[in-house]
Amino acid sequence: MDFKLTEEQELIKSNIREFVLQHVEPVAAEIDASCRQPVEIFEKLGELGMMGISYPVEYGGGGEKFVTTMMVTEELARGCATTSFLHSYSYGLVGHPILTFGNEEQKKQYMPGLAQGKIVGAFALTEPGAGTDVSSATTTAVKNGDEYIINGTKTFITNAIIADVFVVFAYTDRSAGSKGMTAFLIPKGTPGITVSKTFNKLGVRGSQTSEVVFKDCAVPASCVLGQEGQGFRIAMSALDVGRIGIAAMATGITQACLDESVRYSKLRVQFNKPIAKQQAIQWFIANMSTDVDASRFLYMYAAWLKDEGKPFSLAASKAKLFCSECAARHTTKAVQIQGGYGFMTGAKVERLYRDVKLTEIGEGTSEAQRMIIAGAALR
Ligand SMILES: Cc1cc2nc3c(=O)[nH]c(=O)nc-3n(C[C@H](O)[C@H](O)[C@H](O)COP(=O)(O)OP(=O)(O)OC[C@H]3O[C@@H](n4cnc5c(N)ncnc54)[C@H](O)[C@@H]3O)c2cc1C
Structure with missing residues (x-):
């Protein structure tokens, strides 16, 4: 059993601590008070390689261990919970599914931008009637030729208002239960997506949390992430x-x-x-x-x-x-x-x-x- 961080990890930990003291801690109260997404911090984190530190090098990442990414998430929270949450969210809920289930084209399209902090993603799973009970979702994606037509409402979606890409979960076959859910990667600007409201909230106020409506949103089959039914x-x-x-x-x-x-x-x-x-x-x-x-x-x-x-x-x-x-x-x-x-x-x-x-x-x-x-x- 070895509890020691590597020299590289020690260095990253002290660099990120320095970064938090200089660039994050001083603006954390203002981010909270003004409910402002700290875009400039993510640009800087991207420049430092901290947004994709454990993504593979071929997709613009640092090739480090996942443990190292989590160390960075922890240090960010010491200064600002909003920044830490958005850092973790980008890796876990957007980068990880694309990296693990995406095809080569999808990985090339999104991973380098995520690693640079230039692409923002939103993970759209929760619905007004489906929180803990994810499988009771009612959003559907109906196949129509080479396209899927998505209809439904997602709520409490972080980043929706500024997202470049949505990871959306919808039923392609309701009768198959959880095996009938499919994931889609939908770029911003796709007709039929509306951010219908953004919530005011108790904490982590620099992150934006919104309701998103999909109304006859047509996406090509190339937007499916993984396989149909793997959502x-x-x-x-x-x-x-x-x-x-x-x-x-x-x-x-x-x-x-x-x-x-x-x-x-x-x-x-x-x-x-x-x-x-x-x-x-x-x-x-x-x-x-x-x-x-x-x-x-x-x-x-x-x-x-x-x-x-x-x-x-x-x-x-x-x-x-x-x-x-x-x-x-x-x-x-x-x-x-x-x-x-x-x-x-x-x-x-x-x-x-x-x-x-x-x-x-x-x-x-x-x-x-x-x-x-x-x-x-x-x-
Ligand atoms: C700031 C914020 C950001 C979020 N961002 C996203 C996002 O980006 N994407 C996304 O998809 N979702 C997001 N969510 C949604 C979040 O994942 C859900 O709020 C969470 O999963 C709980 O669902 P719910 O709020 O509908 O609560 P409910 O499921 O309605 O639960 C209400 C209460 O009942 C309890 N409960 C429910 N079922 C059971 C059970 N079987 N046994 C015992 N207790 C139970 C719960 O623990 C809870 O205490 C976000 C939420 C917040 C607050």
């Missing part, structure tokens, strides 16, 4: 990878709680001494510090399994469940340590407290992860 499998595969990303993001949030709690508790004086001298505060900090390590080990283990080509779906669910619930617990404690100051808009811990909630909902709720984990334990 459900593609969606689950993408979510497995995305869950490791959310776990890494949550770990970065717990680390940020620890950073902030150490900083503030040494500065804040009550009863003639810094509150860091109080055992009650020390115990909060001890728990955070322990959970940062435990979270990191869990998500890194899931990422390592993926790198080794071993099954990682269960480990991804466990990592997502544990890391997100830890992070949610510690954002509460981090606000508590800062008292009224932590409750005020503008305090970093106030933002973390709101941002963290997404990690328990997006890419499968905690309850969905428990269903998967219990299902495996009771098999």
Whole structure:
């Protein structure tokens, strides 16, 4: 067993930490307040090779391990949850399915742009009536000659408003159950796609979340991703990878709680001494510090399994469940340590407290992860 990062990984970790301190942390509060997609950060991350660090070199990537990508996702969350979420999303929900299931033409069309941070993708699975129960989706894709005609409504779709490409899931054969779902790669500007509304939300406010309507949207058969009927499998595969990303993001949030709690508790004086001298505060900090390590080990283990080509779906669910619930617990404690100051808009811990909630909902709720984990334990 070897817990050591390679020299290359250590270097990437320290470079990305430097980048976050210089370019991400200073604008994180403004991104949150203005609900602004941090496009310029993604251009810079693309230039640094951080958007496609573990994509194969032939598609413009860095050829690194997936573990390295997740390390970057974690470090980004230490400064800005929105940036971290969008980084993980781009890899797990867009790049991964194209790379794993796409044909050569599709990979050449999208992967280099994703690796450069120049192509933005949206993963369109959830529907108003189909959240956790993905298979109850009602969007259809009906074959008509060489085309498919797509009709349906997708909701809570990240990036829809700025997406260059949509990964869309629709039933081509409802009678075949989950084996009748097909995935499509649909470029922006295709007639019949309308972003009908964009939501205001609690946290991760720099990412845009919208409802998208497909009305008689005709796409050529060349837009099918993978095989017809493989859509459900593609969606689950993408979510497995995305869950490791959310776990890494949550770990970065717990680390940020620890950073902030150490900083503030040494500065804040009550009863003639810094509150860091109080055992009650020390115990909060001890728990955070322990959970940062435990979270990191869990998500890194899931990422390592993926790198080794071993099954990682269960480990991804466990990592997502544990890391997100830890992070949610510690954002509460981090606000508590800062008292009224932590409750005020503008305090970093106030933002973390709101941002963290997404990690328990997006890419499968905690309850969905428990269903998967219990299902495996009771098999
Ligand atoms: C900010 C944000 C961005 C998102 N981005 C995307 C995106 O880009 N693409 C996309 O496709 N989706 C996206 N989603 C949707 C997300 O994946 C869903 O919100 C999530 O899967 C839950 O679905 P739901 O919201 O419909 O909740 P529901 O499925 O209605 O669940 C409601 C509650 O019931 C619980 N529940 C449901 N079924 C069970 C059960 N069998 N047992 C126990 N408890 C159960 C859930 O855990 C939850 O607590 C996004 C969501 C958010 C909040």
